[in-house]
Amino acid sequence: MSGPAPPSVATPTDKSMTADEVVARLRSGSTLGIGGWGSRRKPMALVKALLRSDVTDLHVVSYGGPEIGVLAAAGRLRHLTFAFVSPDVPNPLTGGDGPGLDPHFRAARQAGRLQCTELDEGMMLLGLQAAAWRLPFLPTRVGLGSDLFRLDPSLRTVRSPYPGPDGGPGEELVAQPAIALDAAWVHLNVGDTRGNAAFTGPDLYFDDLLLEAAAEGYVSLERTVPTAELSGAAGDITRLRVNRMFVTGVVEAPGGARPTGCAPDYDRDEAWQARWFATAKDEAARAALLEGWAAS
Amino acid sequence: MSDGTARRADHCVVAVAECFRGDGEILANPIGVVPMIGGRLARASFAPDLMMTDGEAALVADTTVSAPAGGWSVEAHNPYRRMFDVVWSGRRHVMMGATQVDRHGNQNIAALGTDPHRPDVQLLGVRGAPGNTVNDVTSYWIGRHGPRVFVGAVDVVCGIGWDRAAELGPVAGRFHEVRRVVSDLGTFDFETPDRRMRLREVHPGITVEQVVAATGFPLALPDDVPTSRPPSAHELALLDQVIDPGGARFREVPDPA
Numbered sequence: 370m371s372g373p374a375p376p377s378v379a380t381p382t383d384k385s386m387t388a389d390e391v392v393a394r395l396r397s398g399s400t401l402g403i404g405g406w407g408s409r410r411k412p413m414a415l416v417k418a419l420l421r422s423d424v425t426d427l428h429v430v431s432y433g434g435p436e437i438g439v440l441a442a443a444g445r446l447r448h449l450t451f452a453f454v455s456p457d458v459p460n461p462l463t464g465g466d467g468p469g470l471d472p473h474f475r476a477a478r479q480a481g482r483l484q485c486t487e488l489d490e491g492m493m494l495l496g497l498q499a500a501a502w503r504l505p506f507l508p509t510r511v512g513l514g515s516d517l518f519r520l521d522p523s524l525r526t527v528r529s530p531y532p533g534p535d536g537g538p539g540e541e542l543v544a545q546p547a548i549a550l551d552a553a554w555v556h557l558n559v560g561d562t563r564g565n566a567a568f569t570g571p572d573l574y575f576d577d578l579l580l581e582a583a584a585e586g587y588v589s590l591e592r593t594v595p596t597a598e599l600s601g602a603a604g605d606i607t608r609l610r611v612n613r614m615f616v617t618g619v620v621e622a623p624g625g626a627r628p629t630g631c632a633p634d635y636d637r638d639e640a641w642q643a644r645w646f647a648t649a650k651d652e653a654a655r656a657a658l659l660e661g662w663a664a665s
Numbered sequence: 666m667s668d669g670t671a672r673r674a675d676h677c678v679v680a681v682a683e684c685f686r687g688d689g690e691i692l693a694n695p696i697g698v699v700p701m702i703g704g705r706l707a708r709a710s711f712a713p714d715l716m717m718t719d720g721e722a723a724l725v726a727d728t729t730v731s732a733p734a735g736g737w738s739v740e741a742h743n744p745y746r747r748m749f750d751v752v753w754s755g756r757r758h759v760m761m762g763a764t765q766v767d768r769h770g771n772q773n774i775a776a777l778g779t780d781p782h783r784p785d786v787q788l789l790g791v792r793g794a795p796g797n798t799v800n801d802v803t804s805y806w807i808g809r810h811g812p813r814v815f816v817g818a819v820d821v822v823c824g825i826g827w828d829r830a831a832e833l834g835p836v837a838g839r840f841h842e843v844r845r846v847v848s849d850l851g852t853f854d855f856e857t858p859d860r861r862m863r864l865r866e867v868h869p870g871i872t873v874e875q876v877v878a879a880t881g882f883p884l885a886l887p888d889d890v891p892t893s894r895p896p897s898a899h900e901l902a903l904l905d906q907v908i909d910p911g912g913a914r915f916r917e918v919p920d921p922a
Contacts, residue, residue, distance in 0.1 A: 406745055432745075433790075453790035470788060478776075478787040485782070487775065489795040491749045511753075511796035513837050514829035516822040520781045533836050540836055571722035572744040 385562045386618045388418035391587045394618070395419070395552055398447070400428040402497070402548075402583055404555030404576040405629060407457035408434040408637050410568075412556040412589050414625035419445065420663035430497075430548055432490065432575065434629055435642060438473030441483065442655055449483050450548060452490040456642055472649035487520045488512075488545075494575060496548035501581035508542040553583035556626045557611060558634060559603055560588060561596045564616025567603030570632035573610050580615040589620040591634050671895040673849065674699065674918035675904065676868045679896045680847045681760065682707035684804045688758050690714040692724070692751050695760040698917045700806045701730050703847075704760070705908045710900055718743060728907050752793070755840055758802040763846075764788055765819040766805055768862045768882040769826035770843035770855055772798075773819035781821060794823035799830075802842045808917055810848035812881035827860035849918050850876050852893055857885045866893040870921055 392415065395401065405411040416436050426447045431437060433454035440446050454474045477483050488496070495507040508527055518524050524546075529539030555576040560566030566588050568576070580586035588611060594602045603609055625631075628638035628645075648655035671679075681703025685693045693715040695704035701720075708715045709728045719725045722744040725737040743751070751757050765773040772794060778785030797803050803824060807814055822829060830841035846853040851867040863885035864876055873890050896904065904914070 451790055453792045455789055475787040479784060481783040487791055489791055490793040491752070491796040494746065494749060509796075510799050510837065510840075513795075513799050514822070514825035514833050514841075515791070515795035515799075516775075516781070517791065517795055520821070534839070535836060537836070571742075574745055578746075 381563055383562045384564050384613070384616065384619045385593075386620060388414050388589070388620050388622060389421065391415055391554070391618055391620060392418040392422045392424060394585065395422075395424050397424050397426045398428075399424075399551040400430065400549070402550040402553040402579040403429060403431040403436055404553065404574060404579050405434060405626070406432045406572070406574040407453075407455045408629045408642070409457065409572070410556050410570070410574065410576075410626050410631050411436045411629040412554040412587075412625065413627060413629060414556070414589050414620065414622035415554045415587065416440065417663045417665070420659060430493070430550060430579075432493070433471075433474070435471065435645065436629075438471040438645070439659065441477035442473040443659055446477070446483055448485070450486040450488065450493070452488050452493050456646070457637070472646055473655075476649060485520075487517060489515075489517065492517075492543070492545045493548065494578070495545040497550075497575065497578045497582040499545065499547035500549040501578060504547060506544040506546050509545055510540075510542060512543040512545075513541075548582060550579065550583035552585045552587065553579040554587050554589070555579060555611070556589045556591075556622070556631065558591045558631065559599065560590045560593060560611070560619065561599050562593055562619050563596060564588060564611075564613030564619055565596065565599055565609065566590060566611040566616070566619075567599065567608040568610065569604055569608060569634075577610050577615075580611060583615075585617040586615050587618045587620065588616050589622040589625045591623055591625065591631065593619070593621045669898070669901065671869075671901060672915065672920050673868060673870070674914040674920075675896050675901065676893050677847060677849060677918050678703045678706055678904065678914055679900065680852045680866070680868075680893050681806060682710070683852075684760065684845045684847065685712055685715060685758060688712060688715060688802070690716070692716045692718070692757040694718060694757055695806070697760075697762055697806055697808075698913050699808065700760040702904070702909045702914050705730055706896075706900060706903060709903050709908060716740065728903075730909055730913070731911070749796070752796060752800050755801050757797075758804065758844070759797050760804045760806055761794065761797070761824065763805045763807060763814065763824070765814060765816045766807070766846060767816055767819050767826060768884070769828040769860060770805075770824075770846070770862065771819045771822045771826035771829060772805060772824035773821045775821040775823050777820050779820065791821070791823040795825065798824040798826075798841060798843065799833075799838075800840050802844055804843070804845045804847070807846060807848040810850040810876070810879050812879060815880040815882065817882045827855050831860070850879060851890075853884070861885045863887065864890055866891045868893050869895070
């Protein structure tokens with residue numbers, strides 16, 4: 370029965386690291402893309418590790434949730450590129466109530482402590498896509514006529530070199546500049562230690578695009594499995610939307626999106642969000658809550 | 666359940682539903698309680714081919730506004746990223762809220778104050794309003810009509826109005842249409858030569874004078890302002906028994922004192 374031993378196969382790179390090791394690779398002043406959407410699937414284990422470090426002066430790019438209020442309150446933000454910052458309170462039809470706006474983000478913005486680049490949600494998509502494709506900009510109709518040009522005087526238009534729909538001169542379009550990231554942080558449901566990962570909830574959001582727009586991509590995971598089990602753990606192949614070409618490091622972090630939601634693994638922690646929002650006007654309570662949270 | 670008599674919230678819901686009449690097979694995307702109920706009412710009565718979201722990543726065929734016990738009847742996966750394909754193709758009519766709206770339908774949900782770099786009051790951000798208004802049909806729902814919402818000029822133009830779209834010219838502005846504004850006092854459109862907001866109808870019990878007093882700019886006023894139509898008996902039954910049996914609409918729009 371037994372023949373010669375099969376030839377050995379080279380061992381692939383294991384990209385496992387700790388959250389603190391991920392943060393150690395981030396320098397003050399970096400541009401950091403944060404995945405998820407609103408209060409959904411934010412890489413909060415990595416945000417906690419950031420609070421334990423002395424990294425500061427960050428430019429964060431995000432479809433913003435509570436991580437923005439946390440980082441603003443902790444004094445780690447210099448610049449924010451955003452289309453919204455929302456705690457995503459539940460739909461009142463399902464019995465939700467609570468603040469619809471993030472008080473910590475608002476306080477920082479109203480005090481003039483944040484430089485901001487305000488974008489339409491879709492412009493952010495195009496900026497990330499341009500960076501991912503190594504283009505300087507992508508053209509779009511989005512933003513024409515709006516105050517985004519007043520909010521950001523560096524925003525430019527570009528004229529199409531092709532005739533317009535009426536046969537006249539080419540259309541004038543917004544030239545959404547590339548949003549290149551030094552690093553991207555995302556949190557997904559399941560993956561392997563090589564950097565392949567899947568979302569098992571309803572929405573990938575823009576996590577794959579953030580990784581592709583970044584020089585270094587870091588993925589925290591609810592759980593890791595051997596590569597051979599990944600497709601099965603994800604449910605089916607169409608959920609394997611993050612692959613290791615775009616991933617520098619992998620952190621196994623069960624519960625790593627808390628207090629934001631991570632469907633289908635857990636819901637948003639409304640009690641934590643409420644406690645956090647309640648510290649908006651109490652600096653001592655705010656600092657104590659953040660310190661305890663970052664250490665947890 | 667109602668006693669068969671339409672209440673203020675029912676009139677608002679019907680006015681919202683009417684915004685979607687004739688839209689055909691597109692995504693009707695009403696955001697908020699009364700808009701969602703109104704959109705469902707349109708689909709359940711006179712616009713059966715409208716598509717609607719579950720509020721997350723699915724397009725669903727259900728008539729209820731809350732998830733049914735057996736789960737949503739899903740027609741399509743429509744994650745956030747996919748929504749831009751729908752918006753930019755023009756196959757959508759969105760009904761958004763507005764912290765401020767002006768006489769030409771410019772809308773603000775981003776910030777209050779004159780310094781855009783240091784707002785007096787930071788709100789949500791522009792969200793998708795610039796892209797919506799330059800690409801697909803947009804209407805607005807205002808739950809509490811007042812002069813601080815209906816303002817002479819909005820502080821930040823997020824959703825662009827008819828004057829801004831006209832400045833863009835016929836090519837760049839060709840997909841722009843702010844169709845209606847529905848408030849708890851009445852319905853407004855822009856069907857005037859200079860695309861100024863016009864009082865289209867008042868809800869029962871509301872006078873034109875009340876609307877004028879609650880609006881911070883001069884409205885176009887027809888000689889005769891009709892009263893908004895009540896729901897039919899069938900529509901009222903749909904609202905009470907199928908779409909909103911919990912009466913969420915009455916909590917958002919209370920009956921007049």
